[in-house]
Amino acid sequence: MGKIWRGRFEGYSLNSFKKDLVSGTIVGIVAIPLAMSFAIASGVKPEYGIYTAIIAGILISLFGGSKYQIGGPTGAFVPILLGVVLVYGYEDLLLAGLMAGIMLVLMGVLRLGVLIQYIPRPVTIGFTAGIAVIIFTGQIANFLGLQGLEQHERFIDNMREIASHLNTMNVYSIFIAILCLAIILITPKVLPKVPGPLMGIVISSVVAAIFFNGQVATIGSTYGAIPNTLPQLKLPEISLERLVSLLGPAFVIAMLGAIESLLSAVVADGMTNSKHNSNRELIGQGIANMVTPLFGGIPATGAIARTATNIKFGATSPMSGVIHGLFVLIILLLFAPLAVHIPLASLAPVLMVVAWNMSERKHFAHVLKLKSGDSLVLIITFLLTVFTSLTIAVFVGLLLAILLFVKRMSDMLIVSKVLPDHKNNGKVQSHVVSESRDCPQISIYTIEGPLFFGAAQTFEERILKSLHYKPQILVLRMGKVPFIDATGEAYLRNIVRNFKSQGGRLLVTGVQPSLKTLLNKSGLTNEIGEHNFFEHTGDAINCALGCVNRNSCIGCKHYAFRECEELSTTKIS
Structure with a gap:
């Protein structure tokens, strides 16, 4: 491990540290609202997202295979984690995350990182676009300020729930959501170095507190206060029955985590002309997901947008990822009580923009225009992700892709x-x-x-x-x-x-x-x-x-x- 770290920090200087300090701090600012938003969308308390950003963010940077990777809670996990929480509960989600971490480490040790590249592009575009739809529609209720909704595992059931509660729309919530969305979209054009989501949440929260106090649902009114301390180390209750029942969800979390983290690492390679170690990356992701649940955190993986932001602001080594985690920890310790004033309507546009950006819409349209077997694989994977589950979607998508490949190969003879x-x-x-x-x-x-x-x-x-x-x-x-x-x-x-x-x-x-x-x-x-x-x-x-x-x-x-x-x-x- 010492040899690995020396290689990743070779030639490191005070100037390199200054660059990492700037990039790590900026990524930390970006990560805070996202971490809370992803946690809430996953059906758990917002502080669990913060814990994940801190612990997983630091461990992924220290033990992963990419110099620039930023780890933490991501949108790709939202439908999976929400489904686990609704079916099994939060405690079992922690155990599933721990099991997924073990699987990821084993995948890395067995050098299976290279296998991820054999997942066809139409399948990844299809399930990524499907996840984006689920995230986007999942925020409609908070955007409109709907009340009395019950969360369901299936997309159709959630859409029916929203439709049946449209009469509870809150005009104040809609105004706050639109204000936050506008700020998120305008900020990059006016102040390109200022994180739009943070500006949107801060300004809209201040407006809501001054003019609509008590009129819109907030983190505090829905989830209570966010403690400004890390939770104590706690081992989840383990039994053979629970392990067997969670094998499926844990495997899906591990596979999705592997795919997302390696895709993010590839993006980082392209931006920096570097080369990541895929097997070491899986081991780093596994270690992070084994430790994070012990402190109440949810599963984590490489975050493409945050990794890209890290690189754009001059990161030179994994130290930027460590600084990002430490910055989030400092914010938690100093300013956590203020988070109770953040309206849920302010978080909704943040996730909607994330969903829009991760939707792969251009690639989706391109594959559709081909009007080939790949187009069919894409559509089926997308629809199954939205209307059934990611597990079924990926399985069927891969099966169709394999059959399509066999057909093409047989035609070549x-x-x-x-x-x-x-x-x-x-x-x-x-x-x-x-x-x-x-x-x-x-x-x-x-x-x-x-x-x-x-x-x-x-x-x-x-x-x-x-x-x-x-x-x-x-x-x-x-x-x-x-x-x-x-x-x-x-x-x-x-x-x-x-x-x-x-x-x-x-x-x-x-x-x-x-x-x-x-x-x-x-x-x-x-x-x-x-x-x-x-x-x-x-x-x-x-x-x-x-x-x-x-x-x-x-x-x-x-x-x-x-x-x-x-x-x-x-x-x-």
Whole structure:
């Protein structure tokens, strides 16, 4: 670990610390309103979001694999955590977070970080956009100041709940929400270095306290006072029954945390021309999520927007993330009592803007315009995220993406009958083959593409169907076959045995070394015969012409090869 830290802080100087101090402080200011907002949206008290920003933020920076990563509560977790709280309760959410942390550490130790890159882009865009819709619609009630609502796990149920309580709209809450939203949108244009969400919350809270005191719901009136101390260390109650029941939610939290943190790290790499360590990042995320629940914090992951802000303001090392966590801690200790005056209507626009920014709308529209299988995967993943659950959405999205990939790969397989084109230096071409020019004794096929389970049957059917006239020699040109899986190997073996049972001889050309090694291991090389493998098609054709039945060539007018004219007129004595 010492070697790792030396590498991440190599060349660190006082000037570097000054830059980290500025960036860490600014990110800390941005993190405070977001942490409280995400906690409330997740169905827990706002202080739990603050605890998460402090503890997870520091640990992710210290132990993660990205120099610039800022960790904490994020919008991506909102629907998952809310669902866990509604079904299992807050105490079980802490245990699920702890279990997710253990899973993340194991993923890092087992070096599974690289696997995250195989999740197709349409799936990630689909569930991210779906999460954005859930977050946005989840804030409608606070934006409008609706009263007496009951939170549900399903999107449709929550929309019905909002519709049935529209008669409780609060004009004051709407005014405060619009004021906060306007400030959030205007601040970056007027004061680009000032965090818009913080300005919006502060100004709208002051306006609400002066002019609408007691007229709008606040953090204090809804959740009570926020303590200005960290909670005591407390181990969650653990039992086998609880562990088993929370395996599913914990796994979803771990997977989403892994995806979000590594996506954030990739964004940081692109902005800084650096390279993160994905497995170390998973370990750092795991450690943070194992420790944070012990202090009442909710699951955390890498926050893309805060990480980008950290970089934009000059961060040079993980120290900026540590400073961000310490700054939030100082604010908690000094100013926590003031948070009770923040209206819930002020927090709603903050999350709505977050949802809008994370919606991937441009990428969503781009994939839709393709009108391809990816578009279908995107739409289905999106709809399932909104109307069912993220777990089902990702599972179905991945399954559809895999089926789409298999279909595309199987379409890539080309099995074509070929003959030498005498007008083109004897190069074998498929267009040369016709009814009037097709050797009855020698069949040559070019196979292009992978022979795997999705295409192997097509390969076998195409070859066997074309062998109904029982040629004596079959030449398979396999120079463009990159790999064969177990299914492809089985079908190739079937062709070999079927053809040999007819008394034919099979020649293979151009096999790549890696493929030849596989054929050796499977025993197919022995079945075909080592002497029947050739590097070049011309050598195989020469061998084939030497093995044909000369008497059958007499009178043949196909002239498939240069030698055919002579063979067709030469009688064997």
